[in-house]
Amino acid sequence: MKMNILLAAVGLINIAPAVAIEMAGVNLIGLAADASLLGTAYTEFTSTSCGEEQTNYPYLDPPSLYWSWRHLGFNLIRLPVAWGHIQTALGGPLNETTLAGLDNLVDIITGNGSTVVLDLHNYARYDCAVIGQPLLNLPGAPKSVTDEHFSDVWAKLAAHYESNPRVIFELMNEPWGLSAFKWADTMKKAIRSIRKQAPSHRILIAGPYAATVTTWEIRSAVALLPLLDEAPVGQIIFDLHQYFDILNGGTKDCLAWELFWPAFQTVTTTLRNHNATAMLTEFGGGPNEACAAIFDHVFQFFDDNSDVWKGWTAWSNMRGDQAISPNASSEYYALTKVMSKFAPLA
Ligand SMILES: *[C@@H]1O[C@H](CO)[C@@H](O)[C@H](O)[C@H]1NC(C)=O
Ligand SMILES: *[C@@H]1O[C@H](CO)[C@@H](O)[C@H](O)[C@H]1NC(C)=O
Ligand SMILES: *[C@@H]1O[C@H](CO)[C@@H](O)[C@H](O)[C@H]1NC(C)=O
Ligand SMILES: *[C@@H]1O[C@H](CO)[C@@H](O)[C@H](O)[C@H]1NC(C)=O
Numbered sequence: 557m558k559m560n561i562l563l564a565a566v567g568l569i570n571i572a573p574a575v576a577i578e579m580a581g582v583n584l585i586g587l588a589a590d591a592s593l594l595g596t597a598y599t600e601f602t603s604t605s606c607g608e609e610q611t612n613y614p615y616l617d618p619p620s621l622y623w624s625w626r627h628l629g630f631n632l633i634r635l636p637v638a639w640g641h642i643q644t645a646l647g648g649p650l651n652e653t654t655l656a657g658l659d660n661l662v663d664i665i666t667g668n669g670s671t672v673v674l675d676l677h678n679y680a681r682y683d684c685a686v687i688g689q690p691l692l693n694l695p696g697a698p699k700s701v702t703d704e705h706f707s708d709v710w711a712k713l714a715a716h717y718e719s720n721p722r723v724i725f726e727l728m729n730e731p732w733g734l735s736a737f738k739w740a741d742t743m744k745k746a747i748r749s750i751r752k753q754a755p756s757h758r759i760l761i762a763g764p765y766a767a768t769v770t771t772w773e774i775r776s777a778v779a780l781l782p783l784l785d786e787a788p789v790g791q792i793i794f795d796l797h798q799y800f801d802i803l804n805g806g807t808k809d810c811l812a813w814e815l816f817w818p819a820f821q822t823v824t825t826t827l828r829n830h831n832a833t834a835m836l837t838e839f840g841g842g843p844n845e846a847c848a849a850i851f852d853h854v855f856q857f858f859d860d861n862s863d864v865w866k867g868w869t870a871w872s873n874m875r876g877d878q879a880i881s882p883n884a885s886s887e888y889y890a891l892t893k894v895m896s897k898f899a900p901l902a
Pocket of ligand 1: 613641644645651652653654
């Protein structure tokens with residue numbers, strides 16, 4: 557750094573000024589609102605059952621919700637989808653009902669020049685079975701789920717969205733409780749299968765421990781960085797998440813930015829050294845000053861490091877307790893206002 561400043565001072569290199577982040581927005585979570593941590597659809601987030609427990613099909617977010625965020629200047633929308641909704645039977649065709657609703661939303665968002673992150677929201681699982689790591693399956697898991705199943709759903713999704721470069725494929729939301737190296741191998745196969753169908757689409761990959769920034773350097777870096785070799789520079793993007801409370805999203809409180817900053821800095825430096833990029837596709841907080849303050853810090857950090865950080869999407873749960881909202885009457889609008897200051901199109 558000192559050397560750069562010296563060289564800049566004598567006019568040998570230019571230090572580029574910070575450039576605002578390219579893409580930012582929110583999650584519209586309807587199609588994953590009934591996904592459990594064990595990878596089952598039609599149930600509750602914390603359910604311990606491996607099978608479906610309810611029959612109501614999840615909701616499709618209305619396009620008006622996209623427009624509300626777009627009018628605030630946002631241009632990145634993450635669409636989490638439970639695997640069981642997009643592919644009713646493992647290895648089978650994509651589900652036409654889900655696809656029709658999803659396509660409608662994707663076409664509206666990308667037709668308006670915004671970008672979609674299509675996120676398979678299954679925690680590296682399907683009905684209590686861990687993808688490609690059968691020894692870790694829970695006893696109640698009705699079947700095992702292989703790397704081939706995972707590559708198959710992605711090949712079909714990639715073929716479907718091949719003509720739309722504004723769709724980014726997020727292989728898997730928040731893997732947890734598995735071997736990072738085996739998981740990296742599973743993702744490698746899926747990346748290859750996507751690239752056969754959609755050779756230049758961007759692909760988001762996440763490591764274990766729910767993709768958290770605070771664990772990434774120790775738990776993910778060594779296993780996942782080699783996947784950069786699977787595609788040209790910029791095509792593979794690292795997906796990270798971070799909630800700012802003591803339970804990583806379990807409460808509405810936020811700790812101080814100073815506790816998170818070192819991990820953000822470390823990850824950023826490692827990624828920069830590998831010519832790699834990242835997005836923070838989940839974070840959240842309650843409607844209070846501590847959370848507003850940390851939002852402000854983290855967005856500023858991303859703007860200052862926008863060579864590495866390409867986008868962020870807040871977790872916008874319209875029913876749960878991280879209900880970031882575009883509605884000015886919502887108490888959460890205090891957080892939306894901080895987000896808006898950093899909105900790319902504002
Ligand atoms: C597609 O999903 C819908 C909603 O869950 C379901 O009713 C339908 O049976 C599925 N279609 C197929 C062909 O599995
Ligand atoms: C997206 O929609 C907004 C609001 O209608 C409009 O102003 C803007 O021109 C659209 N952008 C593109 C690229 O279509
Ligand atoms: C980093 O990426 C740029 C293109 O974006 C390329 O010119 C450069 O050679 C890459 N450096 C390394 C170390 O891979
Ligand atoms: C905004 O929130 C208020 C108060 O909760 C509610 O009455 C109103 O219908 C909401 N507006 C929209 C567009 O959702």
